[in-house]
Amino acid sequence: MALLILLVLYMIYESYIKKRREKESTYVTREALICLNCRYVIEKDFEPGDFIGLIKDTCPRCGGKMKIKGIYGVEVRI
Numbered sequence: 001m002a003l004l005i006l007l008v009l010y011m012i013y014e015s016y017i018k019k020r021r022e023k024e025s026t027y028v029t030r031e032a033l034i035c036l037n038c039r040y041v042i043e044k045d046f047e048p049g050d051f052i053g054l055i056k057d058t059c060p061r062c063g064g065k066m067k068i069k070g071i072y073g074v075e076v077r078i
């Protein structure tokens, strides 16, 4: 009987650890934009529909057009 209780406790403990692990590391998609005018690069969160080569947003430094030069996943630990 004691063994059964121990087994149940172990299973609860393990599922708890698993849940924590899933929460601790998650992936976010980021994109890098480069200014076509002054080559200034900014990084921001990926928005659905964006793709590499898309002209998007204006440069915060010179007001020129910015192009997406890369999209990538980044692991984030909470």
Ligand SMILES: [Zn+2]
Pocket: 035, 036, 037, 038, 039, 040, 059, 060, 061, 062, 063, 064
């Ligand atoms: Zn610029």
